[in-house]
Amino acid sequence: MNLRRDVFQAIADPTRRAIxxxxxxxxxxxxxxxxxxxxxxxxxSKHLSILTECELLKQEQNGREIFYHLNAKKMKAIAxxxxxxxxxxxxxxxxxxxxxxxxxxK
Amino acid sequence: xxxxxxxxxxxxxxxxxxxxxxxxxxxLLFKAHADPELFGQWMSHEYGTTKVLxxxxxxxGSWQFETVDAKGNVLYGAGGVFHEFIQNQKITRxxxxxxxxxxxQLEFLEFEKLTDETSKLSMHIVYRTGxxxxxxxxxxxxxxxxxxxxxxxxxxxxxx
Numbered sequence: 502m503n504l505r506r507d508v509f510q511a512i513a514d515p516t517r518r519a520i521x522x523x524x525x526x527x528x529x530x531x532x533x534x535x536x537x538x539x540x541x542x543x544x545x546s547k548h549l550s551i552l553t554e555c556e557l558l559k560q561e562q563n564g565r566e567i568f569y570h571l572n573a574k575k576m577k578a579i580a581x582x583x584x585x586x587x588x589x590x591x592x593x594x595x596x597x598x599x600x601x602x603x604x605x606x607k
Numbered sequence: 608x609x610x611x612x613x614x615x616x617x618x619x620x621x622x623x624x625x626x627x628x629x630x631x632x633x634x635l636l637f638k639a640h641a642d643p644e645l646f647g648q649w650m651s652h653e654y655g656t657t658k659v660l661x662x663x664x665x666x667x668g669s670w671q672f673e674t675v676d677a678k679g680n681v682l683y684g685a686g687g688v689f690h691e692f693i694q695n696q697k698i699t700r701x702x703x704x705x706x707x708x709x710x711x712q713l714e715f716l717e718f719e720k721l722t723d724e725t726s727k728l729s730m731h732i733v734y735r736t737g738x739x740x741x742x743x744x745x746x747x748x749x750x751x752x753x754x755x756x757x758x759x760x761x762x763x764x765x766x767x
Contacts, residue, residue: 525745573741574618583614585747591612594627594728597649601635604645 511555516540517548521557521571528561528570616744621737623744625730633726637695637718647672655682664692670700687711695720702732709743710735 512518516538523534535545549569552558559572616623629636639645643659650657655674662670671686684705691699696718703711715731734740 526742571745573745583616583744586744587612587614589747590614590625590627592652593649594612594629597636597639598629598631600645600649601629601631601639604638605631605635 511551511557514548516545517552520545520548520552524558524569524571528568530563530566530568532566534569616740619737621735621740622731622733623740625732626727628721628725628727630724631726632724633695633718633720636726636728640698640716641694650674661686664689666690666692668692673705710739 512521519537520534523529523537531546531549534549535542538545549558553560553569556572556575558569561568561570612625612627614623614625639649641662641664643662646662647657647659650672651674655676657672657674660671660673662668662672666689669686669688671684673684674682676682685702686705687701687703689698689700691697698714698716698718700714700716701711702714703709712735713733715729715733717729717731719727719729721727732740734743
């Protein structure tokens with residue numbers, strides 16, 4: 502069986518996208534991630550191993566627990582995670598420009 | 608439409624540079640940052656209205672704004688102090704988000720005249736750590752992912 506997965510396959514699943522969203526702001530243990538879903542723990546574990554396999558998540562041993570965090574480098578490869586941040590500032594500055602143009606013509 | 612705003616955030620560093628050229632004279636670009644009414648206008652968005660509570664445009668002056676939704680709930684608040692306030696040239700300020708665990712950041716805003724009718728803003732932001740910078744950079748991404756997820760749920764619930 503070919504276990505090689507690509508990132509697009511990984512993010513096609515809504516549960517996996519929700520997991521990425523959860524760990525986007527902070528590293529979390531498998532248990533803490535699973536607590537956010539109604540699905541059985543082994544199902545969540547399976548999702549975590551798929552996300553780890555395609556390097557969207559990175560594992561980090563912390564005492565007895567493994568913490569998962571977002572692999573920003575890989576996310577950049579698929580969606581450029583800076584892009585929404587840039588878009589936020591671009592929207593703001595576009596607004597500034599149009600407000601000041603109106604202000605000027607007053 | 609082309610995105611005119613550029614972000615430079617080198618890996619492993621704890622700062623970032625946001626640059627943008629404006630189709631505005633530098634005086635108007637600066638005024639948009641110095642006038643509380645105008646600042647509130649361009650910092651408002653479809654989810655909330657931004658009100659400037661304090662804007663003491665001078666060295667050691669402080670500033671504060673908050674964004675409230677249609678029901679009057681405070682969505683976001685931020686504040687800080689000015690270290691430099693040089694008309695049409697430069698603003699150095701601290702920036703702190705209220706009610707968040709994020710450490711204060713240092714911002715250098717430089718205003719540059721390109722032609723009589725165009726100008727450039729460079730915002731150099733320094734964070735306490737590289738990890739904090741990366742976390743803040745990811746936040747709109749996380750919100751976007753969340754919105755995409757909500758949209759997906761809306762669509763799915765309509766199909767049901």
